[in-house]
Amino acid sequence: MMTSRRPATPFSDELGTPAEMAADGRAASRNLGLQSRLERAARAAGRPAPSLHFDDYPAEVGKREIRVSEAAARLAGALHLHLD
Numbered sequence: 001m002m003t004s005r006r007p008a009t010p011f012s013d014e015l016g017t018p019a020e021m022a023a024d025g026r027a028a029s030r031n032l033g034l035q036s037r038l039e040r041a042a043r044a045a046g047r048p049a050p051s052l053h054f055d056d057y058p059a060e061v062g063k064r065e066i067r068v069s070e071a072a073a074r075l076a077g078a079l080h081l082h083l084d
Helices: 018-032 034-046 070-078
Strands: none
Touching: 018 034
């Protein structure tokens, strides 16, 4: 059985022009959603830093309530942990 082999081409023949490769990179970043992340980072870098003054945050934020399910309480009891 005879297999047909293509002639080996140099790697550089498979590459596109620098402009084509740059366009491919931009298209890939758009498709992966990287461009929007970079744009958000650039906008955030241009904004001023958040304030450290207490008066700028007058609202009191309540603590979240942690609920322990019945299954978690049974597991904790079996492991001799105390979840109150």
